[in-house]
Amino acid sequence: MLALGVLVAAGGLMWAGHALASSVAGRSSRSGMTSERTSKGLKQTKRVITNVSITAAVAAYPLMRGAEPLTYYGGLLPLDGRAWACLQGFFAAVLYMGLMFLGWVATDNLRFRIRHRPGRLASRLAAVPFSAALGALTEELLFRGMVVADLLDSLGAVPAVAIGALVFAGAHYLRRVKRYWTFAGHLVLGGLLCATFVWTRALWLPIGLHAGGILLTLGTRPFVRYTGPAWLVGASVFPYAGAVGMLALVLLTISMWLTYGGSL
Amino acid sequence: MSQDRKPAEVAVVCEKDGERAEAMQTHLQSEDLAGARWYRPPDVDDVDEAVRAGWVGHVVFSDLTGLLDAIWDEDIQFDRWLSAGVAVSFADSAGGASDTATATAVYKSWQRWQRRQKRRRLVAGAILSAIVLVAGFVLTL
Numbered sequence: 171m172l173a174l175g176v177l178v179a180a181g182g183l184m185w186a187g188h189a190l191a192s193s194v195a196g197r198s199s200r201s202g203m204t205s206e207r208t209s210k211g212l213k214q215t216k217r218v219i220t221n222v223s224i225t226a227a228v229a230a231y232p233l234m235r236g237a238e239p240l241t242y243y244g245g246l247l248p249l250d251g252r253a254w255a256c257l258q259g260f261f262a263a264v265l266y267m268g269l270m271f272l273g274w275v276a277t278d279n280l281r282f283r284i285r286h287r288p289g290r291l292a293s294r295l296a297a298v299p300f301s302a303a304l305g306a307l308t309e310e311l312l313f314r315g316m317v318v319a320d321l322l323d324s325l326g327a328v329p330a331v332a333i334g335a336l337v338f339a340g341a342h343y344l345r346r347v348k349r350y351w352t353f354a355g356h357l358v359l360g361g362l363l364c365a366t367f368v369w370t371r372a373l374w375l376p377i378g379l380h381a382g383g384i385l386l387t388l389g390t391r392p393f394v395r396y397t398g399p400a401w402l403v404g405a406s407v408f409p410y411a412g413a414v415g416m417l418a419l420v421l422l423t424i425s426m427w428l429t430y431g432g433s434l
Numbered sequence: 435m436s437q438d439r440k441p442a443e444v445a446v447v448c449e450k451d452g453e454r455a456e457a458m459q460t461h462l463q464s465e466d467l468a469g470a471r472w473y474r475p476p477d478v479d480d481v482d483e484a485v486r487a488g489w490v491g492h493v494v495f496s497d498l499t500g501l502l503d504a505i506w507d508e509d510i511q512f513d514r515w516l517s518a519g520v521a522v523s524f525a526d527s528a529g530g531a532s533d534t535a536t537a538t539a540v541y542k543s544w545q546r547w548q549r550r551q552k553r554r555r556l557v558a559g560a561i562l563s564a565i566v567l568v569a570g571f572v573l574t575l
Binding site: 257258261262264265268269271272275276280281282283284285286386393395397 | 476477507508509551554555557558559562563565566569570572573
């Protein structure tokens, strides 16, 4: 349960930092952890605070257990055959999401159109692989490498996956967001990522799955417009939140279970 | 979008450095709307958001086609604009155009949009198919 405590402390640090930044910028500190309708500078400051809080949590947890962070996380990223699972996870996520997008384009639930000027488009697209790699690595270290690994010390696999998925989904709604109905999608995604971590006892597979999903979501965002109903196709920030997306996640989970011989 | 925005401001949907910018500027000056906020046509959904938030009460397009493109693309929910009583005007209003001319303009715009949509779908389908095939190929190696 130490990891949950560290996570709560990081959340508190993040909230206090955001409130302070808002206050310094002359905005209500009650605006808390929201980045909506704030200046670019304030947004960037809040982003830095978020990243520093997460990094602090990721580094603090192994230290509190008396382990070097690099040694601890290195143990969860073994350079053996399991490292290949990263590639498999990546391409599996790309395949599933690509098929979903194809179906939606064919049925006019998704429309493609270039929104930005060439320069801006190029800079956005250039940042996508880094965002995917960094986002996946950070979240996997935090939620699977820290939270689920810690839960597994005191709980069985099923409760660890269930609680881990709940924490992962809940963490995405700590700050004020535009939509909350995507929670169920985050919960199912959390289930997939936690389960693949438990099955492989390594972070490679969840990192690959996560990175593939982020890559295609961010890579298509400058081009897509969701015209279908949200319950079916989700939202541009999270296409897995719709009914088809959640079904895809469940199928992907079964596929990973069949491949990695899960024993839940 | 800042929070200090005055209510019911005027929005202009036109490229600020495009070929129609000069005509738009002239129109805005003649209508005493020089303080209007400019949006690029691809950002017309931001105008829609501002309209629905009650920040914009008047939207100026370059011409009828600009509005129709936004409607066909479903970038705006025009029924919401109508119920909100938002005023819409055109810099090139083609004042006194006959019903036939208006119907022709609407039909041509619809036809153009359908052709464009077909092209977009073709390109999107080709790119997505390539991505899916590569992913499938790698997974079966």
